[in-house]
Amino acid sequence: MIVIMRPGASPAEIENVEARVREAGLEPHVTYGPDCKVITVVGDERAVQVQNFGVLPGVDRVVSVQAKYKLASVEARAERSVIGTVPRSDSTMKAIAFGGEAIPVVAGPCTVEGREQVIEIAEAVRAAGAVALRGGAFKPRTSPYAFQGLEEEGLEYLAEARERTGLPVVTEVMTTESVPLVAKYADVLQIGARNMQNFNLLRALGAVNRPVLLKRGMSATVDELLHAAEYILMEGNPDVILCERGVRTFEDHSRNTLSLSAVPALKHRAHLPVVVDPSHGTGYAYMVGPMSRAAVAAGADGLIIEVHADPSKAFVDGAQTLDFKAFEKLMAELRAVAEAVGRSVAAQGE
């Protein structure tokens, strides 16, 4: 912690800050400059309310030195994490892993609309090269009058599609109560952007034996995303996959602003894999191709893309959804870009 005093701070004000620092069990070091006085504080600042020092007389502002996450940080682990699905003994499911050389593409509808729909889409995306199936059974919707998902029935259809295609299932869990239910059907449990700081849900997923795909909140910084991951990690689940899905800004040409620099920024700070959701990140189908290619070029460890047989008839988010033909074309482009950056697009059963 560093306490920066106002230029005109008095010796008594500096002494008061020093006394308060010592009271908190930490050690102050004062440095005097021509225009400034700075108190550098040694010791574990996680134990104190750093910002409180800002209200003491004569203080200009306080700067935190330590990140508040530990387990997620690159310092905590010598190598980057590679996070794989958990085998299912009675299933045809083909394993995938995030964070290695090969980049898995997860695809499927925004929401499960029915049995045939999800099976048709699963087969089409597998044919095009996807290695996992996405699809929402519980849907967080801004309006209470909007379609809220098929719930357990939707999970059953996803599981059936998995048995037909071998694709592991990635699906969202919205409440702590439904964690056991969703964990029974899902291979990767997704936490949506609106729940990134639903701390009880994060803790509940810390106790689950499945990878968690944690989406960045609409206005969360990358550090806040890592703090959220820390909640899961510290409860004992080391398998957290981070996901950039766009943030909210003034821009109106896209639904969200997909901030691809979050990919190198997260990999600079943490050992966890980073995937990108270009569908929610842009909101328009015509941008999904360019931004998927860009994500792979920027170092993403996976993609999660919305695909539907007829996007104009999708129950949810049709405007940002690719049809089968567009998805197939995109997969070919992604293989070329992945190769150009020394990686590959993951293929099923490898």
Added chain:
Amino acid sequence: MIVIMRPGASPAEIENVEARVREAGLEPHVTYGPDCKVITVVGDERAVQVQNFGVLPGVDRVVSVQAKYKLASVEARAERSVIGTVPRSDSTMKAIAFGGEAIPVVAGPCTVEGREQVIEIAEAVRAAGAVALRGGAFKPRTSPYAFQGLEEEGLEYLAEARERTGLPVVTEVMTTESVPLVAKYADVLQIGARNMQNFNLLRALGAVNRPVLLKRGMSATVDELLHAAEYILMEGNPDVILCERGVRTFEDHSRNTLSLSAVPALKHRAHLPVVVDPSHGTGYAYMVGPMSRAAVAAGADGLIIEVHADPSKAFVDGAQTLDFKAFEKLMAELRAVAEAVGRSVAAQGE
């Protein structure tokens, strides 16, 4: 719904949109201008995926006409809502109401730290003129290593402070599981900014016989706040108090950007009372006074302010917390401003 075609859209593309509109059970009206073709659609657009029409060939963009909330809207109710606490038969609690001529000020610590602390603060804020006590027993914290609250013990201290002072208790509920517990102790249940779109929690509060103070999410629009309120209203609880507490922007002089224009904007759209939280809205104690006065001048129906005996020692958020003297001074200022805008600051027991 209005579908705006690209300038070069063909007659076949327009016909296709018309056909799709009819398929959805709605009626299209095409208007041709020199540079534009617009399809105005009559019928209840809540039944369709408005944005899906955006993927049809030749479409430039789609504009939604109807708000998706009904119960919250000014059209739904002839008069503005006045929302009062529910009487407690075995309590000395003095009722308060939001939305009337008198403006209640809720004050107290960010978090309950102990029995003596909360009682001391409750007595001080009541003496200064507050009519309700705030204090967190369950705390949503960015970092898992930060203090998370005293939980039920904290609720008991709040209840004891209520009996000592007559001040109703406003406190946050973070999970659906804890709704019955919190509802037992609290007079107003607060939903924090991070939970504004925790839809299951919203629904659970729709079944509670207590007012809900719903804080606007960090990057939620005012329309999204009203949609969140609608979740509570449609489950049968009409007593929703909206709260502006600042949004996240590029600004770095304050913790959040307190957007006071949300006060007139919300009152323009909805009949529900609007309160302001200048403590979280600014993050710095020196701004709390000016922004509290401004909130009252802008038409706020209540204030919720953080107060502590010694802010520099608060467990949480000391930097934005007033001490007793500053709060007392502020209350006098608020009475003058309220009077200037034809209202009053609510006094206990009136």
Added chain:
Amino acid sequence: MIVIMRPGASPAEIENVEARVREAGLEPHVTYGPDCKVITVVGDERAVQVQNFGVLPGVDRVVSVQAKYKLASVEARAERSVIGTVPRSDSTMKAIAFGGEAIPVVAGPCTVEGREQVIEIAEAVRAAGAVALRGGAFKPRTSPYAFQGLEEEGLEYLAEARERTGLPVVTEVMTTESVPLVAKYADVLQIGARNMQNFNLLRALGAVNRPVLLKRGMSATVDELLHAAEYILMEGNPDVILCERGVRTFEDHSRNTLSLSAVPALKHRAHLPVVVDPSHGTGYAYMVGPMSRAAVAAGADGLIIEVHADPSKAFVDGAQTLDFKAFEKLMAELRAVAEAVGRSVAAQGE
């Protein structure tokens, strides 16, 4: 300047930073903590490229300690600045001042549309209590096809309105070339939000014997606004009035997000007066009243408000413009709020 090293930084990396600091003529002080190493640097950091140290091996980040403005800061001047118009020997103009106890209200059309229009409005706003006339003769417009102002003809009409009403003229100057022309007619020269960092224009106004009303840029921080003011101050013009007019955020209920906390934040840092523009700050007439009252309650030293005889027919920005009746009502409200906060609304000729 404070250089925060990565937790795993090596002794050699620390020594390298120390050497570079000394090379720059500054003195490093290293503090070692359990998890962190921090290098506090004494000396005038304005002489170095602070952020460059961030590229040295082992550095996590660099924190600037000193503000880069001096003349604008509260440390530079014992008292708050009161900035008045410059007398005109051959004019009926009545002087006004910003920053004192009395709060001037500047009102008038967004743009000068014609001789009669501006005179009619000037008389109406003076009758309602405004003490200065605003109106654009040169208009910055997003689209090249939009009305760009009457230019010198517009300035002449403003001057004529001044002689009729005694109201000093506040009008925008957009280019260095037109500074002499505008300075001839105007009593306060306004720099628009888009020109806040037009540094040559700022410098040109530093040489003018007229107060400058400097609007905050759409995405400028308060510190950047003060740096812009510093450009004017250091060229010799001490009369800079700062103006909050809303910033660009994700919010869609208003044209900009009027950030009233900028008022206390600017007054905390600088001795210059701060005025508020609630018209551009909101974009909607129905919010102008509440936000004007709020601005005064928050400590604003002036208001600048758009008024037109028939806003629906205004050439520019009608949606945010008050008609005469609404403005008259607002002035009465402002007098009450000003009194409530121990000030007054300035009256002509006092």
Added chain:
Amino acid sequence: MIVIMRPGASPAEIENVEARVREAGLEPHVTYGPDCKVITVVGDERAVQVQNFGVLPGVDRVVSVQAKYKLASVEARAERSVIGTVPRSDSTMKAIAFGGEAIPVVAGPCTVEGREQVIEIAEAVRAAGAVALRGGAFKPRTSPYAFQGLEEEGLEYLAEARERTGLPVVTEVMTTESVPLVAKYADVLQIGARNMQNFNLLRALGAVNRPVLLKRGMSATVDELLHAAEYILMEGNPDVILCERGVRTFEDHSRNTLSLSAVPALKHRAHLPVVVDPSHGTGYAYMVGPMSRAAVAAGADGLIIEVHADPSKAFVDGAQTLDFKAFEKLMAELRAVAEAVGRSVAAQGE
């Protein structure tokens, strides 16, 4: 233009809007729905103040249908623009073009610091494969105390570097007065983000026989960028190159948020080439590589990258600057990514 009435709007209010529309020379078409009344207006809305209709009684809001730019739009030109440098008869300069299959990389220092510096860098970036030289002689700086550039002396060094290497010069022009001077030395005139809406400067560049590289403002939408381009185009200069350089958001992991979706969004709307500045767009050297690759993958028609012999000693922006080795490595990566998306990195003299 579409006028959306409030649900409770009266017949008289609707008639009043219709009358006003006719008064403006346009034709209203009213559509009545169960919950809504909408007035679709046919005719050239560029002639009216669309937002003014928002103040009429009973109006909820007004939606603009037409974009206000014409010359920049994809409808205005059958093919995408390819914009090349203007030959210099007495120079060794090798031509380049933006918007074709080959992608030019522009590289060089943030600012010209001296003769040797710029020549050394020019030779190094040419050796690595850059085909144009960037470097600022006039620098817009937030603080008046910061280095402001070598001015004409800097331009001379850039011209000398051009003769040594054949690299055309891209450099910023900040004022209308200096347009002739900069145009004499520069091959592409850059307008910085802070000047994107300096409309007089835009107009002045409309009369210059050189391509203009127009950077997007820090909080400008893509439509506003296209309006700014329109100012140049309508004055007769068809050679405008658009540049995405990051926008200002709440994110703190990067200096700006590089919004790569602006690349497909701009190409969707306009026929002009789009280049990306990953140096200002991120602010940190370690992100420049990933984001440069991503930009090419997203469809960028060029890159402009800051390179310095020793970034830690750069006068300006060292933190975001690559050294020679990092730039050389990046160029090899970019060739691979360009090939993967069916393009190439432009080579000198082709």
